[in-house]
Amino acid sequence: MNTDESTSGLPSKEPEPTRQRILEAARVEFAAHGLAGARIDRIARNASASKERLYAYYRHKAELFSAVLELNLIEFASAVQQNAGESLPEFAGALYDHAVAHPEYLRMIDWANLEGQEVINPPVNLINEFHAERLRGVIALQAAGSVDPSWDPDHLNALVFGIVSCWIHEPASALAAGRKPDADALAARRASVVRAVERLVAPGA
Amino acid sequence: MNTDESTSGLPSKEPEPTRQRILEAARVEFAAHGLAGARIDRIARNASASKERLYAYYRHKAELFSAVLELNLIEFASAVQQNAGESLPEFAGALYDHAVAHPEYLRMIDWANLEGQEVINPPVNLINEFHAERLRGVIALQAAGSVDPSWDPDHLNALVFGIVSCWIHEPASALAAGRKPDADALAARRASVVRAVERLVAPGA
DNA sequence: GTAGCAAAACGAACTAGTTCGTTTGGTAGA
DNA sequence: TCTACCAAACGAACTAGTTCGTTTTGCTAC
Numbered sequence: 001m002n003t004d005e006s007t008s009g010l011p012s013k014e015p016e017p018t019r020q021r022i023l024e025a026a027r028v029e030f031a032a033h034g035l036a037g038a039r040i041d042r043i044a045r046n047a048s049a050s051k052e053r054l055y056a057y058y059r060h061k062a063e064l065f066s067a068v069l070e071l072n073l074i075e076f077a078s079a080v081q082q083n084a085g086e087s088l089p090e091f092a093g094a095l096y097d098h099a100v101a102h103p104e105y106l107r108m109i110d111w112a113n114l115e116g117q118e119v120i121n122p123p124v125n126l127i128n129e130f131h132a133e134r135l136r137g138v139i140a141l142q143a144a145g146s147v148d149p150s151w152d153p154d155h156l157n158a159l160v161f162g163i164v165s166c167w168i169h170e171p172a173s174a175l176a177a178g179r180k181p182d183a184d185a186l187a188a189r190r191a192s193v194v195r196a197v198e199r200l201v202a203p204g205a
Numbered sequence: 206m207n208t209d210e211s212t213s214g215l216p217s218k219e220p221e222p223t224r225q226r227i228l229e230a231a232r233v234e235f236a237a238h239g240l241a242g243a244r245i246d247r248i249a250r251n252a253s254a255s256k257e258r259l260y261a262y263y264r265h266k267a268e269l270f271s272a273v274l275e276l277n278l279i280e281f282a283s284a285v286q287q288n289a290g291e292s293l294p295e296f297a298g299a300l301y302d303h304a305v306a307h308p309e310y311l312r313m314i315d316w317a318n319l320e321g322q323e324v325i326n327p328p329v330n331l332i333n334e335f336h337a338e339r340l341r342g343v344i345a346l347q348a349a350g351s352v353d354p355s356w357d358p359d360h361l362n363a364l365v366f367g368i369v370s371c372w373i374h375e376p377a378s379a380l381a382a383g384r385k386p387d388a389d390a391l392a393a394r395r396a397s398v399v400r401a402v403e404r405l406v407a408p409g410a
Numbered sequence: 411g412t413a414g415c416a417a418a419a420c421g422a423a424c425t426a427g428t429t430c431g432t433t434t435g436g437t438a439g440a
Numbered sequence: 441t442c443t444a445c446c447a448a449a450c451g452a453a454c455t456a457g458t459t460c461g462t463t464t465t466g467c468t469a470c
Contacts, residue, residue, distance in 0.1 A: 411470100412469100413469085415466100415468085416465100416467090417464105417466085419462100419463080419464070420462080420463070421462090422461100422462105423460090424457105424459075424460100425456100425457085426458100427454105427455085427456085427457105428453105428454080428456095429452100429454080430452090430453085431450105431452095431453105432449100432452105433451095434449080434450095435446105435447095436447090436448105437444105437445080438444090439443090439444090440442085440444105
């Protein structure tokens with residue numbers, strides 16, 4: 001995980017490992033508890049750092065939250081774009097796999113969505129940029145003929161996202177199911193996601 | 206709002222209007238701020254009630270939250286079942302309209318999903334009951350031939366929910382768009398929701 | 411009508427615990 | 441010495457939940 005640059009002759013000052021640890025601990029904390037529920041002491045403790053250091057690097061709790069959100073969005077967008085070349089159904093499948101393997105990303109987005117409008121200023125430029133990138137991808141697939149061109153690319157993008165994350169938000173699976181689904185169930189869900197998107201994009205209906 | 210029963214000869218004691226006001230204020234507060242972000246004092250003040258009364262009716266903050274959640278789920282399920290007779294695409298459209306008109310319900314579900322697993326015990330029986338009811342509806346439509354029977358009803362139910370609520374959770378529209386979409390945009394989205402579900406359920410593909 | 415009563419409600423103060431953000435004193439390495 | 445760091449403590453504000461004396465309200469009986 002650590003691409004150590006100290007092996008190279010470059011004098012790149014080791015990028016503040018304490019700050020990194022704080023950010024990493026904050027990531028876990030905020031994803032689990034949100035902004036209001038997160039505890040600064042817990043973040044510092046889990047980072048094996050002192051609060052003095054935490055506030056040396058970040059002014060507010062909200063600033064730390066914003067940093068985590070931005071980092072998550074960048075990583076999430078990068079993971080998304082990794083599969084942007086695929087067909088849209090397989091892209092959705094890959095996104096589903098990512099959501100299953102790393103639920104923190106979608107949790108952070110949900111937290112920001114629910115708590116955000118009050119305190120935090122989300123990195124709007126970043127978001128819009130990635131969104132535009134996504135739209136270009138959809139439009140390209142439409143031009144190539146594998147996606148029905150009658151869809152509004154913006155709508156289609158949102159629909160695919162909704163399909164991919166539907167089990168995270170659907171009340172019965174989200175609230176009632178304490179036991180999480182096993183591997184077979186997850187594979188079946190993935191297949192349904194892919195199939196659903198296949199039907200969406202199929203040209204000529 | 207007050208169906209005054211005191212006019213009838215029935216001795217039905219007026220059902221605690223203060224408790225009702227507290228519950229209503231709590232509904233607004235929790236939907237806006239969640240469990241951790243909600244403030245008891247604010248609830249009491251907005252209910253024009255005293256904290257003494259609040260704690261006379263509800264033991265904890267969490268108990269009040271649970272009461273709000275249960276009430277919301279009941280009302281939401283009732284609204285859902287109101288349109289259960291429709292075709293699945295139109296059902297999705299009606300659900301979309303409901304989500305646009307009353308975003309509080311989906312917000313509460315999201316709050317419960319994010320904050321819930323720690324403190325709150327969601328009304329699992331209730332949720333499972335409504336879920337089963339939904340599944341029966343889907344199965345009936347499949348038997349009637351208007352919905353492709355090869356879908357797992359459980360999956361299809363979740364997919365429709367994800368499609369309906371996709372704009373609430375999609376990062377770009379949820380976080381970046383401060384300005385909310387106008388009536389035209391909402392109508393276009395609704396049309397896309399209906400069309401998406403149409404394509405999902407179309408038998409023979 | 412009014413006296414009496416009990417439940418419901420008010421409101422203001424209070425407790426006890428929590429939490430953010432700051433400060434202080436001290437250690438270790440460059 | 442300077443910088444990064446830690447552990448601990450601290451202050452101030454906030455917050456859930458409690459207590460208590462007072463007031464209002466609905467009801468019953470006289």
